[in-house]
Amino acid sequence: MCRKISIYVACAIICVRQFEYVRGQDTVPRLVRPRQFNSDEFRNPEPIFWPAYFWLWNGPLSPDVLKSQLQDMAQHDAKGVCVLPMPKEFRPDSTANRMDVDYLSPEYFERVKIAVGEAERLGMNYWLYDEGGWPSGQAAGRVVAARPDLCVKVLRVDAQNRWKLQSISGRPDMLNPTATETFITLTHARYRAAVGNHFGKTIQLVFTDEPSFPAVRDGREIPWTNDGEMIFANRYGYSLAERLPTAFAAKSPSELSKIDAQTRIDAFDFFSQRFREAYFDRLRIWCRNSGGLAQGGHLGGEDETLGAVKYGFGHVMRQLRALDVPGVDVIWRQVFPGQRNHHFPKFASSAAHQNGTALALTESFCVYGNGLTPAQMKWLVDYQYVRGLNLFVAGCYPLTTEEHHMLGERPHFGPVNPLWNYLPRFHRYVARLGYLLACGEPAIDTALYYPVRDLWATGADSPAAATHDALAQRLFARQCDFDVIDDDLLADPHTKVSDGLLHAGAMKYRAVVVGATEHMLPRSRERLAELERSGGTVVHADNLQNVATAAEKLRPTVELTPRATDIRCHIRRWPGGGVLMLFNEGASPYTGHAASQLEGDPAEVDLCEGTLKSIANIERQSTTCRLPIVIGGGESRIFLFGEPTKTLAIRSSIKRLELQDNWEARAIQQHSVGQHNYEVKKLTDTVFQPLALGSWNSLVGPDFSGVVAYRRQVHLPADWKSRDFRLHLEKVDYAARVRVNDQQVGDILWPPLSLDIHVPGDERDFTLTIEVANTLANELTSERVQKAIAERHGPGWPGPYHQRALVFERESRSGGLFAPLYIELLEDPVK
Numbered sequence: 114m115c116r117k118i119s120i121y122v123a124c125a126i127i128c129v130r131q132f133e134y135v136r137g138q139d140t141v142p143r144l145v146r147p148r149q150f151n152s153d154e155f156r157n158p159e160p161i162f163w164p165a166y167f168w169l170w171n172g173p174l175s176p177d178v179l180k181s182q183l184q185d186m187a188q189h190d191a192k193g194v195c196v197l198p199m200p201k202e203f204r205p206d207s208t209a210n211r212m213d214v215d216y217l218s219p220e221y222f223e224r225v226k227i228a229v230g231e232a233e234r235l236g237m238n239y240w241l242y243d244e245g246g247w248p249s250g251q252a253a254g255r256v257v258a259a260r261p262d263l264c265v266k267v268l269r270v271d272a273q274n275r276w277k278l279q280s281i282s283g284r285p286d287m288l289n290p291t292a293t294e295t296f297i298t299l300t301h302a303r304y305r306a307a308v309g310n311h312f313g314k315t316i317q318l319v320f321t322d323e324p325s326f327p328a329v330r331d332g333r334e335i336p337w338t339n340d341g342e343m344i345f346a347n348r349y350g351y352s353l354a355e356r357l358p359t360a361f362a363a364k365s366p367s368e369l370s371k372i373d374a375q376t377r378i379d380a381f382d383f384f385s386q387r388f389r390e391a392y393f394d395r396l397r398i399w400c401r402n403s404g405g406l407a408q409g410g411h412l413g414g415e416d417e418t419l420g421a422v423k424y425g426f427g428h429v430m431r432q433l434r435a436l437d438v439p440g441v442d443v444i445w446r447q448v449f450p451g452q453r454n455h456h457f458p459k460f461a462s463s464a465a466h467q468n469g470t471a472l473a474l475t476e477s478f479c480v481y482g483n484g485l486t487p488a489q490m491k492w493l494v495d496y497q498y499v500r501g502l503n504l505f506v507a508g509c510y511p512l513t514t515e516e517h518h519m520l521g522e523r524p525h526f527g528p529v530n531p532l533w534n535y536l537p538r539f540h541r542y543v544a545r546l547g548y549l550l551a552c553g554e555p556a557i558d559t560a561l562y563y564p565v566r567d568l569w570a571t572g573a574d575s576p577a578a579a580t581h582d583a584l585a586q587r588l589f590a591r592q593c594d595f596d597v598i599d600d601d602l603l604a605d606p607h608t609k610v611s612d613g614l615l616h617a618g619a620m621k622y623r624a625v626v627v628g629a630t631e632h633m634l635p636r637s638r639e640r641l642a643e644l645e646r647s648g649g650t651v652v653h654a655d656n657l658q659n660v661a662t663a664a665e666k667l668r669p670t671v672e673l674t675p676r677a678t679d680i681r682c683h684i685r686r687w688p689g690g691g692v693l694m695l696f697n698e699g700a701s702p703y704t705g706h707a708a709s710q711l712e713g714d715p716a717e718v719d720l721c722e723g724t725l726k727s728i729a730n731i732e733r734q735s736t737t738c739r740l741p742i743v744i745g746g747g748e749s750r751i752f753l754f755g756e757p758t759k760t761l762a763i764r765s766s767i768k769r770l771e772l773q774d775n776w777e778a779r780a781i782q783q784h785s786v787g788q789h790n791y792e793v794k795k796l797t798d799t800v801f802q803p804l805a806l807g808s809w810n811s812l813v814g815p816d817f818s819g820v821v822a823y824r825r826q827v828h829l830p831a832d833w834k835s836r837d838f839r840l841h842l843e844k845v846d847y848a849a850r851v852r853v854n855d856q857q858v859g860d861i862l863w864p865p866l867s868l869d870i871h872v873p874g875d876e877r878d879f880t881l882t883i884e885v886a887n888t889l890a891n892e893l894t895s896e897r898v899q900k901a902i903a904e905r906h907g908p909g910w911p912g913p914y915h916q917r918a919l920v921f922e923r924e925s926r927s928g929g930l931f932a933p934l935y936i937e938l939l940e941d942p943v944k
Contacts, residue, residue, distance in 0.1 A: 142400075142407040144317045145437050145470040150552040150687060152756060156723040158548035160238035161317060161472075164540050165193025165506045166526055167242075167479070172513030173213040174224040179512075180231045185527065186510065187235040190540040194232060195240035195320060195506050196225070200253050203246030209517060209909030216245040216253050217299065222307040229308045233315040240506060241319045241406075243300055243396075248323040248413065250392065252299040256285040256292055259299065263292040266337040267327050268357065276357045278337060287326045287425075288338035288384065290391040297399050305403055312404025318438060319400050320506070321410035322476075325425030326388055329381070331572060332363030336384055336425065344387075349379045366571035374570040378632060381569035385427025393435035400437070409438030409474055409504075416447045416457045418578040421568050428565050430599045433464035438504065440474035443493065445917055446481060450492050450747060451700070456585040462501025462555075463596035469619030471551040472504050479508035482918035483523045484890030484925025486847040487532060487539055487862035488747065494543055495749045499681045499696040501555065503547040515790045517909030520902065523918045524889075529791040531784050531819050531886040535848040538721050538860045545720040546751065550694070553687030556710075558623040559667055560598035560615070561585060566632040576656075580628035583657055587664040588626070590678035594670040596620060603637035610640065613648030624650035624667055628660075671695070672708040679703070680744065689713050690755020700746040706732075708739040713755020715740060725753060745864050764869070766839055766937030768830075772881070773932050776825045778804040778812055783819040784889055786898045791889075806932040809885070815926065816895035817887075823930050824882040829872075836873065837939040842866035844931035845885055852882040869939065887928035894923050 144161065148154070166186065186194060199208065200216035214220040232239045245253030257264050265281040266288075285292040301319070308316060327336040335357075338344075345353045353376070360369075360376035369377075393408075400406035412432055414424030426432050433439035439461040448454045458475065465473040475497045478485060494505065510526045511518055527533055561584055567577035588595050598617060602608060608617045615622040625641055627633075641651045654663035671682040671693070679699030685692050690713040697703055715738060716725035732739035744750055779799040785792050801824065804812050809821050840851060842861060849861040851868055859868045872879050892898060902911050 140401065140405075141470065142317070142405045142437055143313075144405075144407045145465075145472045147471040147554060148548065148552045150549075150690070150692075150756065155545060155548055158544045160192045160236060161504065162547040162551070163190065163192035163238070163544040165195045165238065165240050166191055166510035167197045167476075167506060167508040168194050169197050169199055169509050169511040169522070170212055171199040171208070171511055171518055171521065172211045172515065174221075174512075176224070176227050179224065179228050182510070182512065182527070183228065183231045183235060183237065187237055189533065190537040190544075192236065192540075192544070193238040193240060193506070194228075195242050196228060197242050197509075198245045198253075200245040202253055204913070206908050207913040208521065209907075211513070217255065217303060222303065225304070225307055229311050229315055233311060237315070238318075239311070239316045241304060241316050243319055243321050248325060249321040249410070250287055250293070250296055250324045251285055252296055254283065255299050256295050257283060260291075260295055263289060263295060265327060266339065266341075267334050268337045269334045270332065274358075276354070281327070286338050287324055287392050288336060288341070288387045290395060293392050293395045297396070301396075301399055301403070309404065312406055316406070318407045318409050319396070321396060321408070323411065323413035323442070324392055325413055326384060328423060328425045329361070329384075331361050335361055335380065338387065345379075345383050348383065353380060366574050369571065374632070377572075378566050378569045381422070381427050385431050388427060389431055389435050393432055397435060397437060407437035407472075409436055409440055409472075411440040411442045411461070411474070411476060413442065415441055415460055416443075416455055418455075418581055419568060419573050419575070421565050422572050422575075428599075428601075429460045430464060430563055430565070430597060431601055433461055434468055434601075436464070437468075437470060438472045438474050439464040440476060440504075441497070441502070442479075443475055443477040443497065444479045444481075445914075446921065448493055448496055450489065450698075454496065455582065456500065456589070458497045458500040458502050459585070459595070459597050463598070466501065466555050466557065466596050466620050467598075467602060467618030473502045474504035474506065475502045476506050476508065478524060479522055480914045480918055481524055482890070482921035482925075483525060483530070483893055484888045484922035485524045486888060486925060487535065488847065488864065490539060491542065491863045492747050494546070495696045496698065498546055498550055499683045499694050499749070501550070501683060503550040505543050505547065517905070517907075517912060519786060519791060520911045520915045521909075522912070522914055523922075528793060529784065530889060531782070532848050532888060535850065535860050535862060535886060538862055541723070542720045545718075545723060546694075549692045549718070549751065549753070550683070550685055553685040553691055555594075555596075555620075556670065556684035556686045556691065557594050557596055558621065559588070559593055559595040560617070560620075560622040560625045561588065561595045562625060562627040562630065562633070563597045563599040564628060564630045564633070565599055566634070567630050570632050577629045580654060580657060580660065583660045584626055584628050584654055584663065587660050588667070589681055591664045591667065592669040592671045592673055592680060592682045593664065593667045594683055595626070596622070598622070598625065600634045600637045603640050604634045608640060610643045610647050610649070613644070615640070615644050615649060622649075624652065626652045626654070626663060626667070629655050670709070674706045674708070677703050677705070682707075684709060684711065686711060690753070692718075693752040693754070694749065695742065695744060695752075696749040697744040697746055702743065702745045704743050705741075706739050707742050708737050710736050711738060711754040712736075715752045715754045716756070718751040718753050720751060725756075728752075748864050764837070764939045764941075767940045768833065768938040769935055770827070770830065770937075771933070771935045772825065772827065773806060773934060776804055776806060776823050776930075777801040778809065778821050778823045780813050780817065781820050781822045781884065783817065785818065785892055786901070806930055806934060808927065809929040813928075816891050816897070817928060818889050818892035820884055820886045821928070822882055822884045824880060827879055827881050827936070829877045831877070833938050835938055835941070837869065837871050838936045839939055840868045840870055840936050841934065842930070843933050846887055846927040846929055846931075847925075848886045849930070850884040850886075852884070854879050855882065883930055885928065885930050888922075888925050890922035890925040891928060894919065894926055
């Protein structure tokens with residue numbers, strides 16, 4: 114390999130030096146700074162906290178359609194939008210997009226101006242997506258088209274077992290800063306010219322999606338960049354080329370020598386550091402210097418600890434800390450109720466905590482299928498938010514579902530989804546929870562060591578990953594909230610130890626948990642020894658057998674009595690108060706007490722209504738507050754401390770009226786797959802028929818997707834004086850809208866399946882109507898639709914994600930209102 118510095122590399126070095134000069138001038142964007150709790154802002158959070166939908170521009174960009182769809186989102190309390198352009202050149206065979214203007218053309222930016230202007234008028238937040246399709250960094254092929262010399266470079270083993278430099282056309286070299294500069298010039302700078310007047314206002318965040326360099330494939334290929342050999346030798350003091358044949362041969366960890374292991378560590382360190390410097394750092398500086406924009410996004414493959422060596426990012430914490438709003442991607446059931454789930458949302462929240470910023474995001478739901486239910490949606494949000502995330506973008510709201518786009522990336526949100534009119538309640542829940550979890554600072558004093566150097570040394574067979582993952586699960590089960598810490602931060606010269614605390618970035622850790630590791634940096638070991646000498650705690654678990662014992666040595670964030678392993682907790686605190694989130698990830702209910710160190714009087718938060726409820730039987734002992742809690746399986750409880758906001762009194766039920774019989778029902782809306790698009794029909798000619806509680810199949814058949822209205826007359830007993838009741842459902846598939854005498858009183862979307870209602874007037878009789886919606890899964894998985902799909906061929910049919918989504922959708926083939934069902938009389942409020 115040539116070590117000669119080309120003019121090209123010299124220019125790149127100049128660019129890096131310019132970047133370093135600018136770096137000292139940037140400031141943290143206002144968007145990501147912690148909030149001070151305000152009761153009005155809690156009830157009506159700023160738009161950034163409301164769910165945003167990936168708005169797939171996959172069809173003709175009619176100005177009228179753009180405006181009407183934004184209005185539809187806003188009317189449903191989806192106050193954020195993230196346009197995801199889908200140009201024709203993006204996966205033409207598998208997605209066959211029909212966007213009718215060229216990506217990044219003047220006509221394209223005219224549509225962008227229309228969308229941003231309408232979002233501003235509607236009070237929405239506009240997330241600026243930086244790519245046409247994905248992954249980010251290529252400007253839909255335009256970077257390499259403009260500069261063919263910027264294409265991906267790899268070192269690949271040839272037939273003679275020699276490592277040779279090769280170029281791969283199509284994608285840019287993400288280890289080359291000039292590729293990023295070209296990407297910025299082609300994309301970001303053009304957005305600034307078109308809608309820069311909205312930067313820092315309607316547009317506050319730029320989203321980068323799954324950028325990567327080529328992954329290491331032992332014995333076959335490693336990533337490279339122009340003059341990489343010279344740059345590597347200058348940084349590490351030796352020639353990587355001379356060690357490649359043994360260090361990256363396909364062999365087991367036991368066959369690697371110490372020199373091989375160190376070479377692998379240095380190589381991965383080089384790739385990941387170069388990636389951060391060439392891509393993430395430069396994007397962040399551009400954003401901060403362009404109206405104070407925040408740079409956010411996520412990697413690809415961060416959902417497993419071994420992703421550091423299996424995918425093209427090298428070091429999850431290193432890259433995420435380079436983002437103002439670090440994030441994760443939750444797709445195709447990487448997280449789901451009832452399965453063993455990874456702790457990877459902690460990577461993003463830890464990066465934000467250590468950066469001293471308040472926001473961390475999740476991209477969720479893509480390829481979960483059109484059988485995704487509101488209860489599952491809330492569970493997925495709770496799973497991630499209790500781990501410290503607080504911004505949410507969901508997939509997908511397609512511009513068009515015509516033809517093959519009916520089977521495009523699912524779920525589909527918007528009018529084609531039977532649940533869409535029910536989701537404002539979900540949107541309010543997410544917005545208010547996100548706001549609360551961005552106030553104050555995280556009450557976390559434990560850090561879990563991320564053994565990335567061990568992963569680099571031995572590859573996908575590293576035992577360090579299993580110990581790390583087991584420790585994370587054990588800490589969760591102990592209700593010991595934690596951040597993830599790595600050698601970058603432990604060995605940083607700015608990291609200090611004093612008074613038993615490790616001052617790492619913006620965080621102060623009293624305890625550090627270390628799993629199996631052989632390759633921790635010596636400076637990191639010294640720092641941990643210093644922490645122990647200062648009175649802090651360092652807990653070691655060198656193998657899986659020691660994990661449980663290690664976790665018991667740590668002080669939990671929340672003390673549960675009796676103990677429970679399925680409850681997760683997260684606390685944000687501020688002077689005089691804070692917020693506590695508890696989430697039951699298991700299926701069994703929990704009854705007990707939760708003790709925390711938060712100041713001030715607590716109240717329970719109703720996120721959907723934006724109200725606070727009083728709590729009875731609180732115990733205070735010195736600085737500890739002990740709360741009685743009951744949390745059903747899959748449910749969460751949110752408690753706000755120290756805020757003198759008006760609370761609602763506790764109301765208990767005293768009498769019960771069974772409503773199992775005498776129901777009648779009719780279908781009122783049907784969602785079906787037509788010849789060219791989804792069809793949504795209001796059914797005005799159906800009549801109510803007697804229907805027992807349970808599945809609605811006897812009324813509408815097993816393939817029906819849509820809404821069925823159930824109703825019955827309710828006669829109140831003579832001794833029921835109050836007009837306030839609590840309606841209880843045992844089961845609904847999958848959303849219920851409740852009406853009293855045809856007046857809407859509320860929606861029920863997830864456990865607990867109950868709703869407080871008030872019946873006006875003096876009459877002892879009223880009509881109770883419950884409108885039940887299911888999902889598109891019944892229709893999409895029907896024999897009729899599957900036969901029709903099998904007969905369609907050509908680009909986009911049936912799409913790259915159809916089969917995976919179909920498997921998930923088959924699990925949601927249901928619909929109906931199930932027994933038992935009853936109302937309870939509520940006693941007068943407790944004063």
